[in-house]
Amino acid sequence: MSNYSLTKISALEGARHDFDGLSLTEIVDQSLVMMAMPRNKTDKITKALNSSCGLSIPIIGQSGRSDDDSITLWRLQKDQLMVYFPYANDDADNYLKNKFKAPAYYTDQSDTWAMINVSGEESVNVLERICPLNLDLRTFTVGTVSRTVMEHIGTIIYREGRDSFVILTMRSFGISMMHALEVSAKNVL
Numbered sequence: 001m002s003n004y005s006l007t008k009i010s011a012l013e014g015a016r017h018d019f020d021g022l023s024l025t026e027i028v029d030q031s032l033v034m035m036a037m038p039r040n041k042t043d044k045i046t047k048a049l050n051s052s053c054g055l056s057i058p059i060i061g062q063s064g065r066s067d068d069d070s071i072t073l074w075r076l077q078k079d080q081l082m083v084y085f086p087y088a089n090d091d092a093d094n095y096l097k098n099k100f101k102a103p104a105y106y107t108d109q110s111d112t113w114a115m116i117n118v119s120g121e122e123s124v125n126v127l128e129r130i131c132p133l134n135l136d137l138r139t140f141t142v143g144t145v146s147r148t149v150m151e152h153i154g155t156i157i158y159r160e161g162r163d164s165f166v167i168l169t170m171r172s173f174g175i176s177m178m179h180a181l182e183v184s185a186k187n188v189l
Helices: 039-053 092-100 123-127 171-188
Strands: 016-019 022-026 031-036 063-065 072-077 080-085 105-108 113-119 145-150 153-161 164-170
Touching: 016 171, 022 171, 031 092, 039 092, 072 145, 072 153, 080 092, 092 105, 113 123, 113 171, 123 164, 123 171, 153 171, 164 171
Parallel strands: none
Antiparallel strands: 016 022, 022 113, 031 080, 031 105, 063 072, 072 080, 113 164, 145 153, 153 164
């Protein structure tokens, strides 16, 4: 019998880069679960989410927060939700299945994505150099989520707060995305 064991390693090894008015930090304390909603179960799922933690299914391009603000739903397409929440164990999908009791299909996506928090008063100035979306607060409001491309890399961007964004990219592009953000920061600041 071998003595090998698997060790969890984050996509960017906990990277953090601070600039004047900007912080780029790998998010390592959150889980991400894809929740596929069967077409004929939407009403049951809606009721289950609401009764379990006060969640409502948001419209496409928006997010919703649980009563205690610990769970965020991102809606990027019709029959699918991404659930973003603090959870450290390796069974985030089963945890949500038991918590929500909603008749959906759950898939833990946590290790598939590199997740980066871009925050600070200069965050929009840095992001607008590489993001083709209009990030003006009146257009891309707090809670907005969208798929886009940044520096030729498929990306999901979520506005968590006025000057705080969560950037997701496939794990294999994490280093490239962090580099693109750093270069933009150096060019702007």
